[in-house]
Amino acid sequence: MKRQQREELVALTKNWPSAMCFDVPMASYSTLRAGGRAAAFIDIHGLAELQALLGQLHEQGLVFRVIGRGSNILVTDKGFPGVMIRLKGELARVASVAGSGRRVxxxxxxxxxxxxxxxxxxxxxxxTKQGLSGLEFMAGIPGSVGGAVRMNAGALGGEIGDRLHSVECVDGSGSLIRVPRAELRLSYRKAELAGKELDGVIVASACFRMQPGVQEEIRSRCAGFLAQRKGKQPAGVASAGSFFKNPVGDAAGRLIEAAGLKGHRCGGAMVSPVHANFIVNTGKSSATDILTLMEQVQETVLQKFAVSLEPEVEII
Structure with a gap:
């Protein structure tokens, strides 16, 4: 990033709640605890700020990414040349569409x-506190609403798109786009708008249609789904959750385990002995270690089963 570009970003954001930071190690913002540096990083607290920032980045020809909760990204060791954005404040709140905290x-x-x-x-x-049901199967997934919508995240037979009503996005030039569910094409781990994935836009907010239910029953279902997940997934180690998408009619974890790769290592990265579709950081893994291990897994599964595994984690 050029000096003038830095100065212009500082000038734009000087009175905002969070300052623009530069040369930021992204390992601190990824659940994999690995990754290179970003040229710049900022927390954005409001829609107007987000629109202004993206408008300026568009004029400057700078790229951007939203990291959400950092649970599904890996920045390569060469780093990211643009601005990493994290949504906070009003862009991280939940409310009834009717306002005043009341349900519609x-x-x-x-x-x-x-x-x-x-x-x-x-x-x-x-x-749960409002007695609203429909997404309990998401319990235990360590992501953000925006990231979950972008990839139509799901688990245990459900997908977040099943409850999606509409999405409010900001495009690369800072323009606001409101998209009803009918204009989105949702499929396995993918959300598309006009035939394109949502990579070029930021999901500022999403509206969901939830069903009324009994609070204790909702809480019990969430606890049940969480227990299922915890019993089958590695704990106490850094990971990005499921690393590969499940191929049609099969499970990535089953294929990786059948290929004899549980416990296979590359540097500080390892295929989890608990669940083969988890690549974990055993302590000092680099992004390169993780990516090399990913490629080794893909190559072995392809050779043994003629199946190409596609990463669910976004490589930046």
Missing amino acids: PEEDGALINAGGGCSLASFLSWC
């Missing part, structure tokens, strides 16, 4: 708006 009584559910930067855990907790 509709015959087929209540409309709830969640900021793109809101953690899935916070969103589910809010819905």
Whole structure:
């Protein structure tokens, strides 16, 4: 990033709640605890700030990425040349569409708006307290609402798109786009708008249609799904959750285990002995270690089973 570009970004953001930071190690912001440096990093607290920033980045020809909760990204060791953005403040809140904290009584559910930067855990907790059901299967997924919508995240037979009503996005030039569910094409681990993935836009907020339910029953279902997940996944180590997408009609973890790769290592990265679709950082893994191990897994599975595994983790 050029000096003039830095100075212009500092000038734009000098009175914002969070300062623009430069040369930031992204390992601190990734659940894999690995990754190179970003040229710049900032927390954005409001929609107007987000639009202004993206407008300036567009004029400067600088790239950007949103990192959400850092649970599904890996920045390569060569680093990222643009601005990493994390959504906070009003862009991480949950509220009834009607406002005042009250639910919207509709015959087929209540409309709830969640900021793109809101953690899935916070969103589910809010819905549980309000007695709203429909996304309990997401319990334990360590991501953000925006990231989950972008990849149509799911688990245990459900997908977040099943409850999606509409999305509010900001495009690369800073323009606001409101997209109803009918204009989105949702498929396995993918959300597309007009035939293109949502890579070029930021999900500022998403609206969901939730069903009324009994608070204790909702809490019990969340606890049950969380227990299922904890019993089958590695604990106490850095990971990005499921590393590969499941191929049609099969499971990536089954294929990797059948290939004899559980416990296989590359530097500080290892295929988890607990669940083969988890690549974990055993302590001092570099992004290169993780990517090399990823490629070794892909090559072995392809040779043994003629199946190409596609990473679920976004490589930046």
